[in-house]
Structures are given as C-alpha cells and as structure tokens.
Amino acid sequence: MNAGSWIAIYLPLFIIFFIILPQQRAVHKAVLLKIRKRKGVDIMTNELIKKYIGKKCLISTGTFGTTVKGIIIGVNENWLEVETKKGNELINAEFIQSIKMI
DSSP states (O other), rough: OOOOHHHHHHHHHHHHHIIIIHHHHHHHHHHHHHHHOOOOOOOHHHHHHHTTTSSSEEEOOGOOOOEEEEEEEEEEEEEEEEEEEEEEEEEGGOOOOEEEEO
C-alpha cells in the first residue's frame, strides 16, 4: 500500500477517536456539572413524587432526550420505578426535569 491509502484509511479514524469523541465527552460532563450546580432549583424530592404514585405520567429528563410514559409504581431513595408498555423502568430522580399527569 502506498502512503495515500494509509492516510485515506487512518486519518478519519484518528480524527474520530482523538478529536471528536473527547470533545463530546467534555460537553456531556459540562452538562452534568451544570445540572448539579443549578442555583435556586431544588432537586426533586421523594415527597413530591409520592403524590403521583399509581397515576399515569409523562416523565422527562430534558437535555438527555429521555421521555418515559407510564404508571409510577414506587419511589425508593433517589430512584423512581415506572411501569411502561415494555416493562418496568428505573429513573434517577436527580435528572428528572418534569412530571406531567396524562
């Protein structure tokens, strides 16, 4: 193989693994840090979520693009158990941005 072939094959891989992916990880860490350091916003507590147990709700985690639709089964420590069409799911309450009753 000549040098042009090596460059055509390995340069895109180098760019992906050593430039693009580390930048995406840094952005993801910055978003998590921003969520944790929000001032004036309380973390969703179990007492607030317990009002919605047994009701069908739409739960959104916002920036991560996750939306779960189902019946809230229970709340334990910082985790929320939701029964969906696919089965039961666990959601970390720290990342919940909104809960809407349907």
